Amino acid sequence: MTLQLLSISGLYLIGWLPSSLIGIIQQFTSWNSYAQMQSNYTLPLIYLVCPLLPWIYRVFQKSAEKFFVNISHINQLIRLFFFII
Numbered sequence: 298m299t300l301q302l303l304s305i306s307g308l309y310l311i312g313w314l315p316s317s318l319i320g321i322i323q324q325f326t327s328w329n330s331y332a333q334m335q336s337n338y339t340l341p342l343i344y345l346v347c348p349l350l351p352w353i354y355r356v357f358q359k360s361a362e363k364f365f366v367n368i369s370h371i372n373q374l375i376r377l378f379f380f381i382i
Contacts, residue, residue: 301357
């Protein structure tokens with residue numbers, strides 16, 4: 298479960314970090330080439346995040362299923378132990 302969250306956040310970092318860094322650099326300098334670089338090369342990376350998300354979910358689906366099954370077993374044991382219905 299943690300691995301899935303880390304991979305999703307890593308995917309967003311790969312998509313947003315270059316554009317954000319160029320935007321910050323552009324604030325401190327007055328070069329127009331940074332704006333062209335940002336619009337031509339780094340902004341399309343942001344749009345690549347959404348199509349890749351289902352692949353990440355699919356890769357880590359088995360581990361998430363095991364995690365939730367394990368939690369349900371633990372909850373059943375707690376109910377039996379404390380006689381909670």
